[in-house]
Amino acid sequence: MLACVVRRILATIPVVLLVALFVFSLLYLAPGDPAAIIAGDQATPADVERIRASLGLDRPFVVRFFDWFWHVLSGDLGVSIFTNLPVTHMIAQRIEPTVSLMCLTLILSLSCAIPMGVIAAWKHGTWIDRLVMMTAVFGYSTPVFVVGYLLAYVFALYLDWLPVQGFTSITAGLAPFLRNLILPATALGLVYMALIARITRATMLDVLSQDYVRTAKAKGVGQRGILFVHALKNAAVPIVTIVGIGFAALIGGAVVTESVFAIPGLGRLTVDAILRRDYPVIQGVVLMFSFVYVLVNLGVDLLYTVFDPRIRY
Amino acid sequence: MDRRDFMKTAAVAAVGLAAPRIARAADSKVLRFIPQANLANLDPIWTTQYVVRNGALLIWDMLYGVNDKLEPQPQMVEGHEASADFKTWTFKLRAGLKFHDGEPVRAKDAIASIKRWMARDATMGLVIQKRMDALEAIDDLTFRFKLNQPYPKMLFALGKSSTPSLFVMPERIAATDPFKQISEYIGSGPMRFKKDEWVPGAKAIFEKFADYVPRSEKASWLSGGKRINFDRIEWNIVPDGATAAAALQNGEVDWWETPLPDLVPLLKKSAGIAVDIADPLGNIGSFRVNHLHPPFNNVLARRAIQIALSQEDYMGAVVGSDETLWKAVPGFFTPGTPLYTENGGDRLKGPRNYDLAKKMLAEAGYKGEPISLLVATDVAITKAQGDVTADLLKRIGMNVKYEALDWGTVGQRRAKKEPPSEGGWNIFHTWHAGADCVNPAPYIALDASGPTAWFGWPKSDAVQEKIAAWYAAPDLAAEKTVIADLNKAAMDDVVYIPTGFFKGYQAWRTNVSGVVKAPFPVFWDVSKT
Numbered sequence: 001m002l003a004c005v006v007r008r009i010l011a012t013i014p015v016v017l018l019v020a021l022f023v024f025s026l027l028y029l030a031p032g033d034p035a036a037i038i039a040g041d042q043a044t045p046a047d048v049e050r051i052r053a054s055l056g057l058d059r060p061f062v063v064r065f066f067d068w069f070w071h072v073l074s075g076d077l078g079v080s081i082f083t084n085l086p087v088t089h090m091i092a093q094r095i096e097p098t099v100s101l102m103c104l105t106l107i108l109s110l111s112c113a114i115p116m117g118v119i120a121a122w123k124h125g126t127w128i129d130r131l132v133m134m135t136a137v138f139g140y141s142t143p144v145f146v147v148g149y150l151l152a153y154v155f156a157l158y159l160d161w162l163p164v165q166g167f168t169s170i171t172a173g174l175a176p177f178l179r180n181l182i183l184p185a186t187a188l189g190l191v192y193m194a195l196i197a198r199i200t201r202a203t204m205l206d207v208l209s210q211d212y213v214r215t216a217k218a219k220g221v222g223q224r225g226i227l228f229v230h231a232l233k234n235a236a237v238p239i240v241t242i243v244g245i246g247f248a249a250l251i252g253g254a255v256v257t258e259s260v261f262a263i264p265g266l267g268r269l270t271v272d273a274i275l276r277r278d279y280p281v282i283q284g285v286v287l288m289f290s291f292v293y294v295l296v297n298l299g300v301d302l303l304y305t306v307f308d309p310r311i312r313y
Numbered sequence: 314m315d316r317r318d319f320m321k322t323a324a325v326a327a328v329g330l331a332a333p334r335i336a337r338a339a340d341s342k343v344l345r346f347i348p349q350a351n352l353a354n355l356d357p358i359w360t361t362q363y364v365v366r367n368g369a370l371l372i373w374d375m376l377y378g379v380n381d382k383l384e385p386q387p388q389m390v391e392g393h394e395a396s397a398d399f400k401t402w403t404f405k406l407r408a409g410l411k412f413h414d415g416e417p418v419r420a421k422d423a424i425a426s427i428k429r430w431m432a433r434d435a436t437m438g439l440v441i442q443k444r445m446d447a448l449e450a451i452d453d454l455t456f457r458f459k460l461n462q463p464y465p466k467m468l469f470a471l472g473k474s475s476t477p478s479l480f481v482m483p484e485r486i487a488a489t490d491p492f493k494q495i496s497e498y499i500g501s502g503p504m505r506f507k508k509d510e511w512v513p514g515a516k517a518i519f520e521k522f523a524d525y526v527p528r529s530e531k532a533s534w535l536s537g538g539k540r541i542n543f544d545r546i547e548w549n550i551v552p553d554g555a556t557a558a559a560a561l562q563n564g565e566v567d568w569w570e571t572p573l574p575d576l577v578p579l580l581k582k583s584a585g586i587a588v589d590i591a592d593p594l595g596n597i598g599s600f601r602v603n604h605l606h607p608p609f610n611n612v613l614a615r616r617a618i619q620i621a622l623s624q625e626d627y628m629g630a631v632v633g634s635d636e637t638l639w640k641a642v643p644g645f646f647t648p649g650t651p652l653y654t655e656n657g658g659d660r661l662k663g664p665r666n667y668d669l670a671k672k673m674l675a676e677a678g679y680k681g682e683p684i685s686l687l688v689a690t691d692v693a694i695t696k697a698q699g700d701v702t703a704d705l706l707k708r709i710g711m712n713v714k715y716e717a718l719d720w721g722t723v724g725q726r727r728a729k730k731e732p733p734s735e736g737g738w739n740i741f742h743t744w745h746a747g748a749d750c751v752n753p754a755p756y757i758a759l760d761a762s763g764p765t766a767w768f769g770w771p772k773s774d775a776v777q778e779k780i781a782a783w784y785a786a787p788d789l790a791a792e793k794t795v796i797a798d799l800n801k802a803a804m805d806d807v808v809y810i811p812t813g814f815f816k817g818y819q820a821w822r823t824n825v826s827g828v829v830k831a832p833f834p835v836f837w838d839v840s841k842t
């Protein structure tokens with residue numbers, strides 16, 4: 001097992017390197033000029049040229065790539081063209097809001113979606129099943145920003161319970177932390193919840209028709225025990241898989257959610273960097289996200305062995 | 314914990330979370346402000362972005378500052394002496410000024426700052442630099458310019474609010490290459506920048522500088538006593554307009570610099586919110602053509618656009634149905650300012666004539682070649698203008714190639730001098746702040762020097778002669794005469810085509826008082842209850 005983990009971690013290195021090359025090439029080919037944005041509308045064309053040269057953006061692709069890559073190998077993601085701050089510092093500043101948002105979204109989604117899916121499967125064909133599926137369809141087909149605005153209108157403007165925007169660190173206390181994060185996590189979690197609820201229901205329907213479930217019933221095991229101990233554990237592999245795959249959707253959704261709720265997270269950092277063509281920041285954030293995504297998939301693979309001991313690596 | 318305990322705990326937590334009006338800007342010593350854009354850096358010389366200038370106004374002080382009549386008033390200086398021929402200018406700094414690091418402000422700091430600014434200010438700084446024989450410190454507080462040609466508009470140059478403005482930095486910081494970014498934000502202005510709390514793209518914090526010595530005069534725009542009534546001013550970057558409006562309605566922020574026109578009616582109806590014009594000098598929309606390539610290298614084609622263009626259409630698209638927000642400007646200078654003139658602007662007045670425009674285009678040799686129209690679709694004002702232009706060009710028989718881009722790409726493309734078929738362009742839109750269009754000095758878009766002019770590279774000897782004549786004009790009457798001729802020359806040669814004059818709103822909570830109309834947010838004398 002340990003050898004497998006080490007092998008998989010080593011395997012992430014070429015993946016991340018390929019992502020690095022791909023992102024760098026894409027940015028090189030993409031139109032746009034950070035020097036023009038820095039110079040502003042009042043600058044002359046000559047000023048723009050000089051700024052471009054001072055940033056080293058007039059150097060050939062290969063020189064720029066290897067210069068950047070060499071620094072990345074030594075753990076230096078470079079310095080933002082615009083803020084003059086190290087990219088690692090900027091990522092560190094933004095990581096807490098994004099991780100908090102994702103964790104809370106995961107907690108909310110899983111704690112709602114799995115019981116919903118289990119109950120829908122248990123009450124298959126009834127109005128409860130249909131209600132759960134309707135909710136899932138609504139959640140999956142409603143854009144995050146629409147849900148976000150609706151929640152903000154109802155809970156912030158109309159009911160006056162929660163703030164519209166911003167982020168408070170958990171170090172300031174759990175209540176203020178949750179006050180700021182509950183709406184965005186709900187908005188972001190709705191899609192995720194719908195996805196997991198549907199998969200849970202489908203998998204549970206399959207599992208509940210298995211012989212061992214009938215045997216458990218015959219032995220007098222209670223309904224709760226059958227659903228949440230015997231059936232759910234065996235249905236967990238596809239659910240964990242979809243949780244892992246959905247993580248990418250969560251990253252994409254975080255970009256929108258952070259903009260709607262003005263959360264200073266990595267999603268907004270990415271959007272701002274793309275709009276400004278802040279190349280070192282874009283490259284740094286994409287590298288980090290790709291690394292995290294690979295790690296999440298590794299985690300998912302390892303979880304398979306927990307839920308299904310027959311799986312060996 | 315059993316199920317009942319869990320439910321009780323959850324209920325208590327929910328009530329705690331739902332405590333109403335918890336995140337209010339209740340502290341009267343903290344002002345929460347939403348700026349017009351993200352504050353991605355704070356070097357007001359390296360970049361000419363207005364949002365950076367606005368932040369810099371808190372951190373750094375200026376030698377002179379314009380008042381609400383656009384007259385330069387002494388700010389860091391105690392006074393000046395100018396020789397009768399305007400070739401020697403001597404300035405004395407006020408005693409007792411300090412930088413945020415505790416160091417006194419000296420003449421050498423002013424000199425280094427002037428030199429860095431001169432290298433980047435194309436319209437005034439570089440002119441002074443070319444005429445300068447010496448810029449020297451007489452003593453710790455006094456410095457002197459020695460010029461080889463007269464420069465009567467020195468005070469305006471040193472105090473102009475258009476970017477780049479001249480901010481005084483410590484000598485060691487001002488010694489930075491003007492094309493490289495500074496990394497220390499130490500000024501002598503009324504607020505100090507909290508770099509440790511800065512999250513670019515999210516928040517920027519300014520803290521009151523206790524040792525700031527305001528002037529005794531009443532504040533007026535960038536002049537007079539800059540008295541700050543807050544311990545902290547927090548800039549919250551809220552990228553989404555609807556969220557910003559909701560945050561203002563909910564009392565989470567106190568002041569929003571640039572509400573979206575679409576949201577203004579909502580804000581006007583909201584209790585506890587005041588809405589008013591932000592900048593009395595407004596903005597002038599710009600239809601910028603490329604003078605290097607056909608068809609717009611022919612003045613007839615440029616004039617054809619003047620004949621057909623309806624400023625009403627453009628302004629309707631930019632600011633909506635609120636007619637108090639815009640007016641037609643058959644001129645290049647800011648309406649309501651002393652030099653405003655409509656001389657030569659007749660082609661922009663009266664009914665629009667598409668047939669005549671088509672005829673003029675034919676005479677100019679236009680035969681249906683694609684017209685590359687660069688539209689920054691991520692900026693509402695340029696998107697609106699671009700859409701109207703696409704329609705206009707079709708009406709006058711042009712083959713429009715609408716290129717939907719983001720502003721970053723337009724910024725790159727517009728710098729290309731190649732023909733449109735090789736990645737160049739024919740038309741792009743932008744707008745100019747009215748404060749930059751009050752006279753030719755800050756008006757980079759009116760420069761018609763050809764290869765060194767602003768994007769589009771217009772060339773007109775008549776325009777350049779008039780601009781030079783304005784610099785030499787001895788008084789306002791002479792300036793007005795010259796500007797009338799300049800306006801006509803620029804209209805005749807069609808340096809660019811104004812699409813109208815428009816203003817924007819600002820909005821704030823009614824517990825905030827002292828908000829003034831200005832081309833930049835003025836934080837001094839603002840207070841909050």
